[in-house]
Amino acid sequence: MKKPPQRLCIYPKDIVRITGKSERFSRDLIQRIRLKLGKEEHHFITIEEFCNYVGLQEEKVKELIRD
Numbered sequence: 301m302k303k304p305p306q307r308l309c310i311y312p313k314d315i316v317r318i319t320g321k322s323e324r325f326s327r328d329l330i331q332r333i334r335l336k337l338g339k340e341e342h343h344f345i346t347i348e349e350f351c352n353y354v355g356l357q358e359e360k361v362k363e364l365i366r367d
Contacts, residue, residue, distance in 0.1 A: 306362065309344040314365040318356070329354075 315326035333345050333353045347365075351358045 307365070308346050310347050310350045310361075310365070315350075318361060318364050 310330075312323050312326035312330060315321070315329060316323055319326070330345050330350075333349060334341070334343065336353065337345075337349060339345070347361060348358060350356075351361055
């Protein structure tokens with residue numbers, strides 16, 4: 301049986317599901333992560349980068365955002 305493909309990127313809706321905060325908060329958080337990492341506006345944020353920034357375990361986050 302094939303494993304479903306895993307995403308690399310995290311989106312505001314995922315952060316809403318993880319934190320329970322608003323979508324606006326989630327967009328702002330992604331923007332703050334981009335600025336800290338020196339990424340441009342069109343660059344994506346990976347799940348790993350998100351986890352490192354907020355201090356959560358990557359495996360637990362992946363469980364919560366599984367589609």
